[in-house]
Amino acid sequence: MSSSTPESTLTAFVGFRRIASGPRSQVIAQLRKQGDRSDEVPTFVFDDCTGERLDLDLRDEPAAQAVEAAPPDEHATRSVGRPKLGVVAREVTLLPRHWEWLGRQPGGASVALRRLVDEARHVHADRDAQRAACEATYRFMTAIAGDLPGFEEATRALFAGERARFDTLIGPWPEDLRAHLDRLAAAAWSAA
Structure with missing residues (x-):
């Protein structure tokens, strides 16, 4: 559901009462201590960065890791870009005049687009x-x-x-x- 990271801060509520808040690992540990509350009001956990409600795996670590450690797909295609550097190729649709302008920029289209995005992120932060x-x-x-x-x-x-x-x-x-x-x-x- 969410792209929260292990470093995300989360907050858990039972009804309108906050029962846990902090780093993901800390909130999970607190929820595990409280055990199953199926007969009570359900517990909802939210990512503090996005406000999204999360479904957390509260099983013990070895069981949760076994599920995540599934073997990779043997037929997975090699991704385009430079994955080891965090570069992922995606499609961008532009008009011909945009491609022409990008083509005339020093370093080419990719360098120009990265520079434009970084400038916009700074200006509109x-x-x-x-x-x-x-x-x-x-x-x-x-x-x-x-x-x-x-x-x-x-x-x-x-x-x-x-x-x-x-x-x-x-x-x-x-x-x-x-x-x-x-x-x-x-x-x-x-x-x-």
Whole structure:
């Protein structure tokens, strides 16, 4: 579901109560200690970077590693690019005038595209951080608070950058939920 990494920070909720938060390995260990809670309210785990709900494998390490250690596909095709360097070839669709311009750039099309992407990432870093925080907050809110009063208006306030209105609308919500929303949305307000 998510592309979270082992270094991701996660937060686990049972209902609206936060029961674990921290690095992935720490949250998994805390959830394993708590054991099966199938007769209670389900536990939901969220990636703090993306706001996505995750399905974690809580089996003991050897069992989980056995599943992940499946043999590679013998008929897998060799990927294009330089995989050992992290370079992966993908398709880009451009108009002929774009290809002509790229072809005239020093180093060729790939070097020019990488340079353009790096410049855009630098120039728009604040805006990208704000958008990512809004999207992560929205994903989390939708998954856990979609039925709470004021949800739709709080969502509108979030995307409008209206922090005071957002805080007022989520004010009646459970404390752990509000605290986590404040943490997720922090970059949205600081970049606004």
